[in-house]
Amino acid sequence: MNIKNISVIGLGTLGTQIAVQAACYGCNVRGYDQDPEIFLKKVEELKFLMLAMGKDPTVPKEDWGKAAATVKLTKDLAEALADADLVIEAVPEVLELKRKVFAEMDTLAPKAALLATNSSSIPISRIEDATKRPEKCLNMHFYQPALGFTLCDIMGGTKTSPEVIEGARQWVRSLDLTPLKVKKEILGFCFNSVWRAVKKQVLYMACNGFVDYQDIDRAWRVFTGMPYGPFTMMDMVGLDVVYDIEMSYYNESKDPKDLPPQAFKDMIDRKELGAKTGKGFYTYPNPDWAKPDFLKG
Ligand SMILES: NC(=O)c1ccc[n+]([C@@H]2O[C@H](COP(=O)([O-])OP(=O)(O)OC[C@H]3O[C@@H](n4cnc5c(N)ncnc54)[C@H](O)[C@@H]3O)[C@@H](O)[C@H]2O)c1
DSSP states (O other): OOOOEEEEEOOSHHHHHHHHHHHHTTOEEEEEOSSTTHHHHHHHHHHHHHHHHTOOOSSOHHHHHHHHHHSEEOSOHHHHHTTOSEEEEOOOSOHHHHHHHHHHHHHHSOTTOEEEEOOSSOOGGGTGGGSSOGGGEEEEEEOOGGGTOOEEEEEEOSSOOHHHHHHHHHHHHHTTOEEEEOSSOOTTOSHHHHHHHHHHHHHHHHHTTSSOHHHHHHHHHHHHOOSSOHHHHHHHHOHHHHHHHHHHHHHHHOOGGGSOOHHHHHHHHTTOOBGGGTBSSSBSSSOGGGSTTGGGO
């Protein structure tokens, strides 16, 4: 399967990183977002985050910046999709929106193109029937490759062909990322399911006043050797995005235990959305987690 022409629909935090990662590895990338300014803003924001997090992308930072400049931006969705071998949708985590965008992608992209969603929680089986090519639809869930999280969950729906899964797997490997193949549909995919369990528990503990979020981050770093803990990571992801993902799990289960804590919702309502708004659990640009004595407690 020759996957060379990539279209990314939605160029926010993740769409921008997927587009640039693909461009870094020689793909012809076209990008479309309803906000024509967002890609360049995100590229600058990511440069700042790379410095703050001290984690590198898979190529030297200068090459990453140069690759970003090769992404062809267009205000016309049809033009964005015209030559695609693979389309990756990265719009907000709202099922109806994703279904609408998939229907558009299906109409405008070449018949042979694969259609992937970068959703963090919605299985492709909930989206595939918005298209006439369910055998070419799949989940490809990336984890902020520009910030050194070089993984991608891959999962098929009810009709995805094995060749499509294998083609996507090989393509992900060609971008210097590690594919994590899901053998049987599960909410949250492969490692993202594990990360979700961590998020849910730590949000419950900190937002209900049992412990301080900084102590969880300290413990996580000491215990795992990672340079940041779950609350730092949520600040990087965007708390609105985390909230939407948690709501999507709740909408699936309707179990009150899956509802995000009220104190967390209050943060979203106050627009404390993490690094991108200057305040989330930590305050930016000089968050406490980046200070030399943070681990001392
Ligand atoms: N943030 C993360 O760390 C992360 C990680 C993995 C997966 N994801 C998933 O990726 C998807 C996007 O998340 P994000 O963090 O990049 O969100 P984001 O809010 O940063 O970006 C979403 C972008 O989609 C654009 N958009 C909205 N409607 C559109 C439409 N109809 N057509 C084109 N563009 C449209 C918005 O303008 C925005 O720029 C979500 O499904 C999320 O679950 C996010």
